[in-house]
Amino acid sequence: xxxxxxxxxxxxxxxxxxxxxxxxxxxxxxxxxxxxxxxxxxxxxxxxxxxxxxxxxxxxxxxxxxxxxxxxxxxxxxxxxxxxxxxxxxxxxxxxxxxxxxxxxxxxxxxxxxxxxxxxxxxxxxxxxxxxxxxxxxxxxxxxxxxxxxxxxxxxxxxxxxxxxxxxxxxxxxxxxxxxxxxxxxxxxxxxxxxxxxxxxxxxxxxxxxxxxxxxxxxxxxxxxxxxxxxxxxxxxxxxxxxxxxxxxxxxxxxxxxxxxxxxxxxxxxxxxxxxxxxxxxxxxxxxxxxxxxxxxxxxxxxxxxxxxxxxxxxxxxxxxxxxxxxxxxxxxxxxxxxxxxxxxxxxxxxxxxxxxxxxxxxxxxxxxxxxxxxxxxxxxxxxxxxxxxxxxxxxxxxxxxxxxxxxxxxxxxxxxxxxxxxxxxxxxxxxxxxxxxxxxxxxxxxxxxxxxxxxxxxxxxxxxxxxxxxxxxxxxx
Amino acid sequence: xxxxxxxxxxxxxxxxxxxxxxxxxxxxxxxxxxxxxxxxxxxxxxxxxxxxxxxxxxxxxxxxxxxxxxxxxxxxxxxxxxxxxxxxxxxxxxxxxxxxxxxxxxxxxxxxxxxxxxxxxxxxxxxxxxxxxxxxxxxxxxxxxxxxxxxxxxxxxxxxxxxxxxxxxxxxxxxxxxxxxxxxxxxxxxxxxxxxxxxxxxxxxxxxxxxxxxxxxxxxxxxxxxxxxxxxxxxxxxxxxxxxxxxxxxxxxxxxxxxxxxxxxxxxxxxxxxxxxxxxxxxxxxxxxxxxxxxxxxxxxxx
Numbered sequence: 001x002x003x004x005x006x007x008x009x010x011x012x013x014x015x016x017x018x019x020x021x022x023x024x025x026x027x028x029x030x031x032x033x034x035x036x037x038x039x040x041x042x043x044x045x046x047x048x049x050x051x052x053x054x055x056x057x058x059x060x061x062x063x064x065x066x067x068x069x070x071x072x073x074x075x076x077x078x079x080x081x082x083x084x085x086x087x088x089x090x091x092x093x094x095x096x097x098x099x100x101x102x103x104x105x106x107x108x109x110x111x112x113x114x115x116x117x118x119x120x121x122x123x124x125x126x127x128x129x130x131x132x133x134x135x136x137x138x139x140x141x142x143x144x145x146x147x148x149x150x151x152x153x154x155x156x157x158x159x160x161x162x163x164x165x166x167x168x169x170x171x172x173x174x175x176x177x178x179x180x181x182x183x184x185x186x187x188x189x190x191x192x193x194x195x196x197x198x199x200x201x202x203x204x205x206x207x208x209x210x211x212x213x214x215x216x217x218x219x220x221x222x223x224x225x226x227x228x229x230x231x232x233x234x235x236x237x238x239x240x241x242x243x244x245x246x247x248x249x250x251x252x253x254x255x256x257x258x259x260x261x262x263x264x265x266x267x268x269x270x271x272x273x274x275x276x277x278x279x280x281x282x283x284x285x286x287x288x289x290x291x292x293x294x295x296x297x298x299x300x301x302x303x304x305x306x307x308x309x310x311x312x313x314x315x316x317x318x319x320x321x322x323x324x325x326x327x328x329x330x331x332x333x334x335x336x337x338x339x340x341x342x343x344x345x346x347x348x349x350x351x352x353x354x355x356x357x358x359x360x361x362x363x364x365x366x367x368x369x370x371x372x373x374x375x376x377x378x379x380x381x382x383x384x385x386x387x388x389x390x391x392x393x394x395x396x397x398x399x400x401x402x403x404x405x406x407x408x409x410x411x412x413x414x415x416x417x418x419x420x421x422x423x424x425x426x427x428x429x430x431x432x433x434x435x436x437x438x439x440x441x442x443x444x445x446x447x448x449x450x451x452x453x454x455x456x457x458x459x460x461x462x463x464x465x466x467x468x469x470x471x472x473x474x475x476x477x478x
Numbered sequence: 479x480x481x482x483x484x485x486x487x488x489x490x491x492x493x494x495x496x497x498x499x500x501x502x503x504x505x506x507x508x509x510x511x512x513x514x515x516x517x518x519x520x521x522x523x524x525x526x527x528x529x530x531x532x533x534x535x536x537x538x539x540x541x542x543x544x545x546x547x548x549x550x551x552x553x554x555x556x557x558x559x560x561x562x563x564x565x566x567x568x569x570x571x572x573x574x575x576x577x578x579x580x581x582x583x584x585x586x587x588x589x590x591x592x593x594x595x596x597x598x599x600x601x602x603x604x605x606x607x608x609x610x611x612x613x614x615x616x617x618x619x620x621x622x623x624x625x626x627x628x629x630x631x632x633x634x635x636x637x638x639x640x641x642x643x644x645x646x647x648x649x650x651x652x653x654x655x656x657x658x659x660x661x662x663x664x665x666x667x668x669x670x671x672x673x674x675x676x677x678x679x680x681x682x683x684x685x686x687x688x689x690x691x692x693x694x695x696x697x698x699x700x701x702x703x704x705x706x707x708x709x710x711x712x713x714x715x716x717x718x719x720x721x722x723x724x725x726x727x728x729x730x731x732x733x734x735x736x737x738x739x740x741x742x743x744x745x746x747x748x749x750x751x752x753x754x755x756x757x758x759x760x761x762x763x764x765x766x767x768x769x770x771x772x773x774x775x776x777x778x779x780x781x
Contacts, residue, residue: 314630332601333613335587335596337683456604461606466663472603472604474603
């Protein structure tokens with residue numbers, strides 16, 4: 001009897017045979033498992049009785065899929081005796097990453113700037129590009145919201161689950177001010193008939209930011225002594241309270257019906273209309289409603305840029321360093337004479353202000369606000385963008401916003417799943433997009449637990465600006 | 479010369495700290511001399527760190543008064559007047575007077591200028607060494623306001639201010655021999671360097687009294703000798719008074735001018751290192767026996 005330690009090659013089955021065997025076994029198990037679950041289907045026919053349909057083909061598809069996947073895995077990643085690449089030598093992927101990363105920022109900004117042009121050229125006209133430019137505006141709003149929340153969550157380490165409250169404050173402030181009859185009349189009396197309709201957005205934008213910041217202070221003052229989970233719960237409650245007030249204070253906010261007929265955006269006082277004094281006529285273009293949409297796109301790009309630049313600048317100021325220090329260690333901050341309450345309050349108010357700007361933009365884009373738009377799922381979405389992007393990282397947050405909002409939109413177009421051999425024409429991919437999306441998020445968090453871009457860049461340096469590894473950076477505890 | 483009697487920077491009167499039924503510090507009174515290195519020693523659980531936390535504002539004492547004087551020794555009348563007035567701070571002839579128990583913790587550092595380090599190092603580990611020292615100068619750098627326009631727009635006046643901060647940070651980096659590591663994350667430094675960086679960070683906030691909670695813990699003999707030199711130079715070159723908790727007797731006996739011994743929340747001895755070393759109460763406390771049994775135990779262990 002030969003000893004198992006002798007290990008002569010002939011006695012051992014070849015790796016391929018073992019892999020094949022495993023794949024076949026897995027395939028059979030999958031088929032048997034799926035047989036009762038997927039293979040039989042009882043559908044209600046029109047007249048009433050249930051009819052049984054058999055979908056063995058679908059079961060076989062799944063089984064073959066599993067078998068092939070396992071075979072591939074056995075032959076590549078799980079191959080016995082496969083040596084892992086040494087940690088010291090950079091993998092080809094890392095080399096590509098190192099080559100790309102310095103170009104990522106300029107490329108991103110160039111893309112942001114030329115996106116409408118690309119969309120028009122690719123779709124072949126202004127009107128067909130509408131969907132894509134609208135999508136760009138939608139993503140842009142989330143990039144801005146993500147960057148705004150990034151100040152609170154990423155830099156100061158305060159977990160805010162009610163960020164949408166400030167978004168709502170901004171949107172409603174603009175909606176109420178711009179549709180207010182007394183203000184309109186007063187402005188008409190002093191500055192001309194159409195002044196308020198044309199200029200309301202540009203006048204209200206800073207006001208909305210300031211109002212949102214003020215609400216940030218009002219909320220922050222009592223709750224910032226709380227930490228971690230407790231802070232999260234209170235901010236969550238605040239978000240809900242604002243929404244409920246908006247629903248129930250019908251005299252002021254028009255309740256669930258919302259506020260409609262908000263004046264559209266103007267090109268700094270020039271309306272986007274077909275009239276003689278409209279944007280198209282003034283600039284010698286043929287009128288197209290798309291001009292307004294494209295302008296909106298550039299407004300959100302500018303607002304996002306403002307948020308990014310302000311954050312960059314604040315990070316290099318004592319207050320920004322105090323935010324990050326607060327995230328790292330609050331007790332040490334207090335021992336160094338930093339007023340933690342005031343510092344947290346500035347973070348909260350600054351984040352809220354950008355939320356307010358974004359809210360005003362939302363109101364002028366959609367021209368209709370209602371409490372429906374400011375539910376908890378919005379807060380969760382923005383927070384997910386920040387966490388997924390890597391807390392504190394601007395590029396990461398932007399990438400996450402594109403990935404999440406754009407990806408979610410793309411999942412609407414999974415029509416290939418409807419083909420006969422796969423899931424049949426009754427399958428509605430849009431119903432599953434949240435599920436697919438959830439899987440994608442879990443996958444990202446497994447492979448990149450600190451977000452797409454982990455680590456932070458130092459705000460000041462002596463010889464060279466180094467990147468601090470994400471493992472050392474703390475998330476903060478409120 | 480007993481400076482702690484003639485020119486105290488900190489006068490602790492009847493300090494008591496209770497946590498529910500536990501009396502951690504029980505009616506302790508002592509003074510810290512201006513420009514002295516004062517050591518607070520005692521067995522584990524004697525209440526040293528609690529007393530420290532009271533002094534640095536992290537705990538509000540149950541009872542007692544902590545009077546810190548800038549400039550020169552305050553007169554008894556000044557202290558009494560400030561206590562009666564119900565205020566936390568006053569200007570006196572010598573300088574300024576603060577009642578630390580009445581100040582919130584961040585003002586103990588920013589106004590009364592008491593800095594501290596921690597027993598378990600509390601650096602901002604995800605920030606670089608240089609950033610740690612810049613955060614420590616927060617108070618100085620926000621003179622023109624927390625959100626000052628000059629800083630927001632990066633105007634020359636702000637850049638000058640920031641340059642000053644950089645120079646001060648660089649000075650301290652040289653002092654603790656960490657210039658080479660300035661751009662590395664603080665969490666990446668070896669333990670001894672982190673200890674020194676924490677002291678440098680505390681010194682960057684420009685304190686008059688530096689409180690060190692076990693600065694030599696975990697250091698090897700060479701590192702703790704370097705620490706002695708650093709502490710002595712802090713006292714000599716910057717006139718900062720140092721109050722330290724320490725178990726390492728080589729540090730305590732070598733550099734301190736004044737030693738206070740606590741046991742079970744009470745002060746059992748107070749004097750120069752030589753006096754304290756020969757105090758039978760201290761020996762008894764450290765050997766863990768009653769005072770009258772000291773001789774027998776000493777004979778047993780061959781002292």
